[in-house]
Amino acid sequence: xxxxxxxxxxxxxxxxxxxxxVLIVAGGRxxxxxxxxxxxxxxxxxxxxxxxxxxxxxxxxxxxxxxxxTQDAIVGPLAVALATTLIATALGLLAGYRGGxxxxxxxxxxxxxxxxxxxxxxxxxxxxxxxxxxxxLVTLTVLAIPADTRVVRGVVLAQRGLPYLEAxxxxxxRRTRIAIVHLLPNVAPTVVANxxxxxxxxxVSLSALSFLGLxxxxxxxxxxxxxxxxxxxxxxxxxxxxxxxxxxxxxxxSMTVLGDRLLDRALDRSRT
Amino acid sequence: xxxxxRRLLLVATLSTxxxxxxxxxxxxxxxxxxAAAGEVAKVTWAIDSGPRSxxxxxxxxxxxxxVYQQIYDxxxxxxxxxxxxxxxxxxxxxxxxxxxxxxxRTDARFWDGRPVTAQDAAxxxxxxxxxxxxxxxxxxxxxxxSVTATAADTVTVKLSRPDPYFRYVPALAGQVMQQAYATxxxxxxxxxxxxxxxxxxxxxxxxxxxxxxVLVRNPSWWGARPAVARLEFKVVSDxxxxxxxxxxxxxxxTFLSDPSQSRxxxxxxxLKVQWVPSPQTVYLSFDVTSAPFDDVHVRRAxxxxxxxxxxxxxxxxxxxRVSRSIxxxxxWGELASADQVRSVYDGLPDPxxxxxxxxxxxxxxxxxxxxxxxxxxxxxxxxxGDVLQSLQQNLKPLGITLTPQQVPFQEYLAKLYGHRQLGMxxxxxxxxxxxxAGIPALVLGDEQAKSGFNTSxxxxxxxERLLSRQRTADRDERVEGVKRLMSILAEQQPYAPLFxxxxxLALNRRLxxxxxxxxxxxxxxxxxxxxxxxxx
Numbered sequence: 001x002x003x004x005x006x007x008x009x010x011x012x013x014x015x016x017x018x019x020x021x022v023l024i025v026a027g028g029r030x031x032x033x034x035x036x037x038x039x040x041x042x043x044x045x046x047x048x049x050x051x052x053x054x055x056x057x058x059x060x061x062x063x064x065x066x067x068x069x070t071q072d073a074i075v076g077p078l079a080v081a082l083a084t085t086l087i088a089t090a091l092g093l094l095a096g097y098r099g100g101x102x103x104x105x106x107x108x109x110x111x112x113x114x115x116x117x118x119x120x121x122x123x124x125x126x127x128x129x130x131x132x133x134x135x136x137l138v139t140l141t142v143l144a145i146p147a148d149t150r151v152v153r154g155v156v157l158a159q160r161g162l163p164y165l166e167a168x169x170x171x172x173x174r175r176t177r178i179a180i181v182h183l184l185p186n187v188a189p190t191v192v193a194n195x196x197x198x199x200x201x202x203x204v205s206l207s208a209l210s211f212l213g214l215x216x217x218x219x220x221x222x223x224x225x226x227x228x229x230x231x232x233x234x235x236x237x238x239x240x241x242x243x244x245x246x247x248x249x250x251x252x253x254s255m256t257v258l259g260d261r262l263l264d265r266a267l268d269r270s271r272t
Numbered sequence: 273x274x275x276x277x278r279r280l281l282l283v284a285t286l287s288t289x290x291x292x293x294x295x296x297x298x299x300x301x302x303x304x305x306x307a308a309a310g311e312v313a314k315v316t317w318a319i320d321s322g323p324r325s326x327x328x329x330x331x332x333x334x335x336x337x338x339v340y341q342q343i344y345d346x347x348x349x350x351x352x353x354x355x356x357x358x359x360x361x362x363x364x365x366x367x368x369x370x371x372x373x374x375x376x377r378t379d380a381r382f383w384d385g386r387p388v389t390a391q392d393a394a395x396x397x398x399x400x401x402x403x404x405x406x407x408x409x410x411x412x413x414x415x416x417x418s419v420t421a422t423a424a425d426t427v428t429v430k431l432s433r434p435d436p437y438f439r440y441v442p443a444l445a446g447q448v449m450q451q452a453y454a455t456x457x458x459x460x461x462x463x464x465x466x467x468x469x470x471x472x473x474x475x476x477x478x479x480x481x482x483x484x485x486v487l488v489r490n491p492s493w494w495g496a497r498p499a500v501a502r503l504e505f506k507v508v509s510d511x512x513x514x515x516x517x518x519x520x521x522x523x524x525x526t527f528l529s530d531p532s533q534s535r536x537x538x539x540x541x542x543l544k545v546q547w548v549p550s551p552q553t554v555y556l557s558f559d560v561t562s563a564p565f566d567d568v569h570v571r572r573a574x575x576x577x578x579x580x581x582x583x584x585x586x587x588x589x590x591x592x593r594v595s596r597s598i599x600x601x602x603x604w605g606e607l608a609s610a611d612q613v614r615s616v617y618d619g620l621p622d623p624x625x626x627x628x629x630x631x632x633x634x635x636x637x638x639x640x641x642x643x644x645x646x647x648x649x650x651x652x653x654x655x656x657g658d659v660l661q662s663l664q665q666n667l668k669p670l671g672i673t674l675t676p677q678q679v680p681f682q683e684y685l686a687k688l689y690g691h692r693q694l695g696m697x698x699x700x701x702x703x704x705x706x707x708x709a710g711i712p713a714l715v716l717g718d719e720q721a722k723s724g725f726n727t728s729x730x731x732x733x734x735x736e737r738l739l740s741r742q743r744t745a746d747r748d749e750r751v752e753g754v755k756r757l758m759s760i761l762a763e764q765q766p767y768a769p770l771f772x773x774x775x776x777l778a779l780n781r782r783l784x785x786x787x788x789x790x791x792x793x794x795x796x797x798x799x800x801x802x803x804x805x806x807x808x
Contacts, residue, residue, distance in 0.1 A: 037665055040582030044535070057532075057586060058662055127680075213651050218676045219661040229654065232512065235536060 092152020327462025354706030605706025642671025
């Protein structure tokens, strides 16, 4: 019963992610109006004809801005997740499989970085140094690497004593080849699941930064920025701030469910 | 950097964040229902941040003044129309251009029962000139040579050079504190530990920069007994929380300075909201010393692209007026009659939104294909960002790419005073006293361009002469001079005026503000004695 509910949730999440994927490609074209062009005479309208989700203070169509903003909302966190996964996987493999001084150096660096307050540090770096959205992406990537490295290293350590690796070593294969060709496929499910969770971390963090006025530029149809800029319209057009919040939650939950499901599958597979 | 300008902007901005009060009598908005006789045991007043200090010398900002003006008496005040009226000084005179004489009332007493003397008043004014005190009001006292108690009830101020604006200083920085108390607390005067000794209608029961202050009525105040016995200032920093708090009745009142809040603050069962015109002026500044804004056609093109009327309705719900000049009509004070002022503004060009004419102006410029410009705005003033975003869209068809850049408030200020690559700026400014030459003197001229608030760098020999004459000319010449300055600004557009915004007062219906509520009755005024119970 529980497994069936989990499958349903995963299926629903997959559909949601699919819809987001379509919107990333075609969101801007599906928008019924120019997401940047405002009509001051139609300021802060509630839902109605021509504006299904109403307008913001400058009379911009909320639905159009949400659709146009999907690309920025998803692609940025995706970039963080992929970059983090790539680097953390390499470091995790190095530390976990190579061991010795490599393990010591990588893990002490990871321990140090892991002790830093990620949220606060991101706000300080982006707020003080500036650099806007690109700097936010770089900062989040750098700060996410230590945690992901630990995860990958842990999985690699669990694989290290398994017979297939010993067999590969007996055959005289090079370490790099063993790590990439034999070890990596076996830790991949966990890496992918973790990548999805990193995406969620990046999505929520970038939205939070935008809400604080950092990261994305003023006026961009970024969901976090929309939440920030429209929060004062709650009594005039609540949809202007509720809908971007809902989309952030929906994207985060969908990816989390998928990540969890993948992880469960990986664990089941490793047990069998 | 000109310190006076720095202070002016600081106060302007802070008063924008949390302004203004009301007071006295004059031709201003009424506060609704009549006041009843009787007492109000307690009033809770919301402020969006706590007072920094109770020592005016170290708290030159609207949020602090809002509190400390209720505990001191000031030598003079401004009435609702911006006229100087008596306070602790019953009369004043200027026997010559370099001398001001103030006659102090003899029935005023500090909270400890000691009489307020001319020596206390002279000491309080003199503190602002003392480098050891490092008063934030020091910039107003630049022309002061000496402040002395020349008789038991007389304070005489001598200037080293004529300063036509000094006459307003005792209404801005004329708070009188007890000399003996101040000298006994050199280290912690005005702090929660050291507090202070004033003679105003309220005395301090507690005070914290983080949470606010509690004031209780001073039974020995020389003025009419205030109706409110206890006044609690409560810090509510989030605007929506503040609105809900006042709406629900858990807070009795607050002053509204953010004009973009006007659409959200509406009358309710328990709440009465009142908005009045203020002289806060919002304008675009163009650096005329470098490209592309060294070209007047570019400046005109940008100005013609601003939809002032649309923004006034969309952002401020009509609680703002489209401006024809950066000098607001309210700032003329007593210099000219209402008819004269009206005719001056009627003679200025209408600041219309005209995309076709904007395009034609840009075509005549040396940048017919457009350019890129980044305009910073302070994070705490989102509505300035909204104005820029609207302008960004209107400039796009001209090929001008405007990027609004949200920055911390201090960074915004630093950029303005840095005088480097100012390009285009958006600036809100509130004049502190009613003199129409005040803003031109601040934003024009060579001296202000080098180290002051002339963010456009704009000046001409004629402007220098007109500004210089404002110091010594008679009334008629001054009026003509200001008219000419406004005409030059309208023609050359180093600044594009946008709006004059309103200020508001939100008050629980059980209370009334028994007086005129205008911008001139600002934080330099005692507003708390005017809070009274509403007639049923």
